[in-house]
Amino acid sequence: MSRHFRASFSCEEDLLGAVKKFRASGFEIDDAYTPYAVHGLDEAAGVRRTRLGWVAAVLGLGGAASMMAFQDWVSAVDWPLNVGGKPLSSIPAFVPVTFEVGVLAAGLGSVLAFFVVSRLYPGKRAFPLLDGVTDDRFAVVLSAADQSFDESRAEEISRTYGADSWCLVDPPKASPRRPLAAMRWLR
Amino acid sequence: MIGQTTSASAVAVAGINLTGSSTRGLRWLAVLGALSLALGAVMDPQRGWASVLFCGVSLLGLGLAGLYFIAIHDAADAGWATAFRRIPEAMMGLIPVGSLFILLAITLGGRHLYSWLPDGFGGEGFKGLWLQSGFFYLRSVIYLAVFGFFGWAVRRSSHRRTESPSGVGSKPGRGLAAAFLLLGSVTLTLASVDWLQSLEPHWFSTMWGVYEFANLFAAGLAALLLLAAWLDHHGYSVVNREHLFDLGKLLFAMSTFWMYIWFSQAMLIWYSNLAEEAIYFTDRLSLGWGPMMVVSVLLNWVVPFFVLMSRRAKRSQMILVRVSMVVLVGHALDLFVEILPPVVGGKPSFGLAEVGAGLLVVALLFLVSLRQLRQAALVPLGDPYLEESLHYHS
Structure with a gap:
């Protein structure tokens, strides 16, 4: 994470109000951290809607289509087998597996796409932003990478909305552990 | 559209107050439908009685859909639908109306319908042993009594607990809802076998009960959306965008469930290829009902599935209303495909009786539900889940 400003609150209403105010004042909201889902926070923080639905749709339809084609190729082309006198290309018999594979591809694909997009992978180290943010603290992180970031204004808003701590974090140029090559490619 | 939740509580206190002019069109529609149905019945009694049975099954089905909707939510202690629970409750008023049509069809029209x-x-x-006239009538009366009792009891307990003078009522009772879900589902299975499957007494399908449930629940959700939109149009908004979103998801899911059951039944019959099972499809296909079946699949599944896939469509009242209309027409067509071929035979044709029956069902759906809505406060102010429902976020 590059230079950022973070403020933490002890209740969701304060966070929600502060997030709205930050956004209205032209700050760029990096992310908000809450121990549970807070209604309306997505809209308030201007979080872009996920595109996972598209991934699921494409993978689902693609998985279904390829499974239908595969079954037809197996049953009618590669190894024709008469089953109960039915035609070799018996589409109704292929539908259940087509459906299942469509669901499987959409489901597994969405989960994998989610992990890739959010850069989660086995063995990833956790970097807690703040103690208690998974328990009873609410935090908002503003991007301060831009040198024109107005720190005093951010502090003023934090104070107005009852933040119990705030700080501007300027992390040193650390060299994080290099992730696996495969993960770098997936990013 | 509410969103401004205060308007919900403003109309809640008094209940709806509709002037005659807003329902006059509906009353004319009912009269027109009834006349058309009667005229069709005089010209061809077979068609007429088939249409009376259609009205009975449709209206009872819509009523039961309301009852199922409430029972599922009460049994699961779900609060999201509380703001508009008066609408499915009002739909339960269709149960006695549908029962009347069914009694009429099986007594006076019985010999025209059941060979x-x-x-x-x-x-x-x-x-x-099962298919004898006396036993059949006894069973029919028992089914209708079970449906009627639960419709009455669930509605009464809901009104009692939410209109307590102290202000805050009690949570919904789970016992009654669970009892209906168990007993009602067995009854629904037997009733659909008796009233619809026995139109073709040699044929049988073990999936018939769940197929009829899929039919009635998908159609019921569409009717619920239309009623909510009608109320919204007349200034009584009880559903907000979040409720619409979830109703849209339910309609999407139930359309797919219907397709799943439809296909499962068709595929099992196709696979085993037994004469006494396959006759359902071979009869219809040889008489030329194949295109009707394809159209019903298009209307009942393809349209709702692809239109409602996007989030935006499920949150738009206008799109939901249009999809609901398509789904209602689709289920009407599907029911005609079930009833008409064995009773009337011949090539698919729709005449005065069928069109009249369709109009009558739509008109009665609105007239009866609106009449029921007038009898209680539109929003159950005393319901402890109301607050949760108004702030619902899906």
Whole structure:
């Protein structure tokens, strides 16, 4: 994470109000951290809607289509087998597996796409932003990478909305552990 | 559209107050439908009675859909739908109306509809014992009594607990809802076998009960959306965008469930290829009902599935209303495909009786539900889940 400003609150209403105010004042909201889902926070923080639905749709339809084609190729082309006198290309018999594979591809694909997009992978180290943010603290992180970031204004808003701590974090140029090559490619 | 939740509580206190002019069109529609149905019945009694049975099954089904909706939510202690629970409750008022049509069809029209009814099915087997006129009428009355009782009891308990003078009522009772879900589902299965499957007494399908449930619940959700939109149009908004979103998801899911059951039944019959099972499809296909079946699949699944896939469509009242209309027409068509071929035979044709029956069902759906809505506060202010429902976020 590059230079950022973070403020933490002890209740969701304060966070929600502060997030709205930050956004209205032209700050760029990096992310908000809450121990549970807070209604309306997505809209308030201007979080872009996920595109996972598209991934699921494409993978689902693609998985279904390829499974239908595969079954037809197996049953009618590669190894024709008469089953109960039915035609070799018996589409109704292929539908259940087509459906299942469509669901499987959409489901597994969405989960994998989610992990890739959010850069989660086995063995990833956790970097807690703040103690208690998974328990009873609410935090908002503003991007301060831009040198024109107005720190005093951010502090003023934090104070107005009852933040119990705030700080501007300027992390040193650390060299994080290099992730696996495969993960770098997936990013 | 609410969103401004205060308007919900403003209209809640008094209940709806509709002037005659807003329902006059509906009353004319009902009269027109009834006349058309009667005229069709005079010209061809077979068609007429088939349409009366259609009205009965449709209206009872819509009423039961309301009852199922409430029972599922009460049994699961779900609060999201509380703001508009008066609408499915009002739909339960269709249960006695549908029952009347069914009684009319099976008593006066019975011999036109059920080929086995005059002398019984006969034979040594179980079917011979089951399909006898006296037993059939006794069962029919029991089914209608079960549906009628639960419709009455669930509605009464809901009104009692939410209109307590102290202000805050009690949570919904789970016992009654759970009892209906168990007993009602067995009853629904037997009733659909008796009233619809026995139109073709030699045919049988073990998926018939769940197929009829899929039919009635998908159609019921569409009717619920239309009623909510009608109320919204007349200034009584009880559903907000979040409620619409979830109703849209339910309609999407139930359309797919219907397709799943439809296909499962068709595929099992196709696979085993037994004469007494396949006759359902071979009869219809040889008489030329194949295109009707394809159209019903298009209307009942393809349209809702692809239109409602996007989030935006499920949150738009206008799109939901249009999809609901398509789904209602689709289920009406599907029911005609079930009833008409064995009773009327011949090539698919729709005449005065069928069109009249369709209009009558739509008109009665609105007239009866709106009448029921007038009898209680539109929003159950005393319901402890109301607050949760108004702030619902899906």
